[in-house]
Amino acid sequence: xxxxxxxxxxxxxxxxxxxxxxxxxxxxxxxxxxxxxxxxxxxxxxxxxxxxxxxxxxxxxxxxxxxxxxxxxxxxxxxxxxxxxxxxxxxxxxxxxxxxxxxxxxxxxxxxxxxxxxxxxxxxxxxxxxxxxxxxxxxxxxxxxxxxxxxxxxxxxxxxxxxxxxxxxxxxxxxxxxxxxxxxxxxxxxxxxxxxxxxxxxxxxxxxxxxxxxxxxxxxxxxxxxxxxxxxxxxxxxxxxxxxxxxxxxxxxxxxxxxxxxxxxxxxxxxxxxxxxxxxxxxxxxxxxxxxxxxxxxxxxxxxxxxxxxxxxxxxxx
Amino acid sequence: xxxxxxxxxxxxxxxxxxxxxxxxxxxxxxxxxxxxxxxxxxxxxxxxxxxxxxxxxxxxxxxxxxxxxxxxxxxxxxxxxxxxxxxxxxxxxxxxxxxxxxxxxxxxxxxxxxxxxxxxxxxxxxxxxxxxxxxxxxxxxxxxxxxxxxxxxxxxxxxxxxxxxxxxxxxxxxxxxxxxxxxxxxxxxxxxxxxxxxxxxxxxxxxxxxxxxxxxxxxxxxxxxxxxxxxxxxxxxxxxxxxxxxxxxxxxxxxxxxxxxxxxxxxxxxxxxxxxxxxxxxxxxxxxxxxxxxxxxxxxxxxxxxxxxxxxxxxxxx
Numbered sequence: 001x002x003x004x005x006x007x008x009x010x011x012x013x014x015x016x017x018x019x020x021x022x023x024x025x026x027x028x029x030x031x032x033x034x035x036x037x038x039x040x041x042x043x044x045x046x047x048x049x050x051x052x053x054x055x056x057x058x059x060x061x062x063x064x065x066x067x068x069x070x071x072x073x074x075x076x077x078x079x080x081x082x083x084x085x086x087x088x089x090x091x092x093x094x095x096x097x098x099x100x101x102x103x104x105x106x107x108x109x110x111x112x113x114x115x116x117x118x119x120x121x122x123x124x125x126x127x128x129x130x131x132x133x134x135x136x137x138x139x140x141x142x143x144x145x146x147x148x149x150x151x152x153x154x155x156x157x158x159x160x161x162x163x164x165x166x167x168x169x170x171x172x173x174x175x176x177x178x179x180x181x182x183x184x185x186x187x188x189x190x191x192x193x194x195x196x197x198x199x200x201x202x203x204x205x206x207x208x209x210x211x212x213x214x215x216x217x218x219x220x221x222x223x224x225x226x227x228x229x230x231x232x233x234x235x236x237x238x239x240x241x242x243x244x245x246x247x248x249x250x251x252x253x254x255x256x257x258x259x260x261x262x263x264x265x266x267x268x269x270x271x272x273x274x275x276x277x278x279x280x281x282x283x284x285x286x287x288x289x290x291x292x293x294x295x296x297x298x299x300x301x302x303x304x305x306x307x308x309x310x311x312x313x314x315x316x317x318x
Numbered sequence: 319x320x321x322x323x324x325x326x327x328x329x330x331x332x333x334x335x336x337x338x339x340x341x342x343x344x345x346x347x348x349x350x351x352x353x354x355x356x357x358x359x360x361x362x363x364x365x366x367x368x369x370x371x372x373x374x375x376x377x378x379x380x381x382x383x384x385x386x387x388x389x390x391x392x393x394x395x396x397x398x399x400x401x402x403x404x405x406x407x408x409x410x411x412x413x414x415x416x417x418x419x420x421x422x423x424x425x426x427x428x429x430x431x432x433x434x435x436x437x438x439x440x441x442x443x444x445x446x447x448x449x450x451x452x453x454x455x456x457x458x459x460x461x462x463x464x465x466x467x468x469x470x471x472x473x474x475x476x477x478x479x480x481x482x483x484x485x486x487x488x489x490x491x492x493x494x495x496x497x498x499x500x501x502x503x504x505x506x507x508x509x510x511x512x513x514x515x516x517x518x519x520x521x522x523x524x525x526x527x528x529x530x531x532x533x534x535x536x537x538x539x540x541x542x543x544x545x546x547x548x549x550x551x552x553x554x555x556x557x558x559x560x561x562x563x564x565x566x567x568x569x570x571x572x573x574x575x576x577x578x579x580x581x582x583x584x585x586x587x588x589x590x591x592x593x594x595x596x597x598x599x600x601x602x603x604x605x606x607x608x609x610x611x612x613x614x615x616x617x618x619x620x621x622x623x624x625x626x627x628x629x630x631x632x633x634x635x636x
Contacts (some may be wrong), residue, residue, distance in 0.1 A: 125445075131361075
């Protein structure tokens with residue numbers, strides 16, 4: 001099938017007449033400026049075999065690519081608006097392969113609440129590659145969240161659990177299994193459907209100083225935050241949120257805490273805030289029915305320290 | 319070298335403190351809304367061996383990728399503002415390879431007048447792939463140009479010459495040569511540096527009905543315009559602008575006119591306009607010191623006709 005036919009048959013229906021996309025007929029989309037709102041844009045590449053195991057089906061890969069990309073918007077405190085997809089597809093795949101991708105896009109649109117605005121389609125001799133350009137909206141009266149902006153003494157908060165996506169990946173790779181099906185599904189879903197914390201983050205931006213989504217591992221990403229503040233990080237083993245699933249594998253000696261803290265893929269949010277805002281953070285925790293753990297604080301000494309011992313490592317896709 | 323180090327060393331300096339990019343520290347950029355202006359966004363993938371010959375050096379490839387992507391903004395009548403680059407680099411390439419890409423980005427920035435706002439960087443087992451997200455600005459009081467909007471009887475105009483990029487590609491592939499070095503360079507440059515017609519197009523939008531940049535060949539792209547108007551196209555051999563270089567190869571029997579009209583890669587603009595605006599188009603031709611040829615008109619019968627004979631074909635990268 002030709003590029004234009006694939007777009008017409010599979011992508012146009014799921015663009016759902018999003019006006020700025022001009023029915024995907026043109027190569028560009030027009031984003032009209034909203035009064036008192038800014039756009040926040042981020043681009044993320046996602047390659048089969050690099051950012052996810054090569055056996056993952058195209059639908060799951062499309063969903064994960066889009067969920068990971070929109071997570072960048074949450075890290076800035078922005079609400080998803082629309083996205084552009086650059087799809088690069090292995091040669092000689094039939095249209096069922098493309099249909100599977102389109103199904104993933106459609107599911108993401110519905111779950112994230114983001115529109116398809118445009119993109120590009122090519123085939124080549126290489127793995128499935130999806131580059132996602134996401135556009136978010138942020139009210140100008142609200143502070144955007146950056147990675148910079150912390151200082152020594154600030155507390156560090158994280159959402160959800162750390163290491164569950166790593167477990168999910170290991171289950172998909174058939175390296176471990178969890179006998180309880182419901183628990184197993186929960187771990188796999190942590191990998192396949194990165195959390196979408198936009199509304200929480202938009203509110204968090206009023207009280208936090210800096211924020212990052214944990215894509216390269218808690219240790220590596222906290223290092224990025226603290227490097228920009230020219231300081232270090234002290235976190236406490238006991239306070240790092242580990243799920244019961246993950247604790248089980250620690251107990252068995254299958255994985256170490258370091259595995260969880262450096263593996264990446266959690267896409268939870270890590271953020272810093274002034275100690276005096278702790279009550280406001282607790283209010284958000286309740287309001288959004290979200291687990292938030294305060295795991296440590298920023299210190300003068302550079303580096304990341306777990307119970308005073310230097311810890312390093314993270315995921316690098318380069 | 320690590321991803322963050324490559325960005326810091328090579329890309330940060332050429333982002334030239336473009337404010338919305340937040341010094342490339344975060345994963346996203348903030349585009350503040352401009353009063354009475356809209357953003358126009360387009361995404362284009364560019365893969366070595368598919369969109370350009372595989373022997374092309376990384377610098378030239380980066381330039382061509384960016385020039386092709388910004389051409390989409392011209393087709394809408396928008397002025398380039400900033401871009402996001404998703405760079406996917408073959409594994410095991412040294413930093414000189416990346417430096418060459420960075421040089422290409424820097425040259426494009428200077429020549430196009432566009433800023434680097436962000437992006438993504440990955441390495442993999444595959445050809446160099448660059449996905450470019452371009453953001454343009456368009457005053458809300460100005461009409462944007464779309465592919466739709468023409469009707470039977472409208473004239474068809476094209477900028478520059480058709481087929482020169484095809485010649486340039488053949489020279490790069492060493493399939494032909496031109497004895498006059500200056501002429502040879504002109505043809506190669508047509509391929510390497512697609513035209514940047516933004517200011518002309520922003521003015522054209524007042525008088526034209528529809529517009530497209532000729533990336534897949536004049537015939538294929540005129541078909542897209544006329545299909546959206548539910549009509550066809552009649553063009554005249556004598557009026558299609560062919561350079562002296564290209565004429566020489568026609569005379570020698572090396573190439574046919576069909577080769578030029580279906581080869582693609584010219585990135586000139588093809589547009590439709592009401593007959594009565596012909597004088598205004600001529601004024602623009604002078605004002606922008608640009609060759610404009612009126613090559614035919616839209617007709618009832620569907621399809622593209624060259625001197626009344628149906629002509630088909632175009633470049634497909636799928």
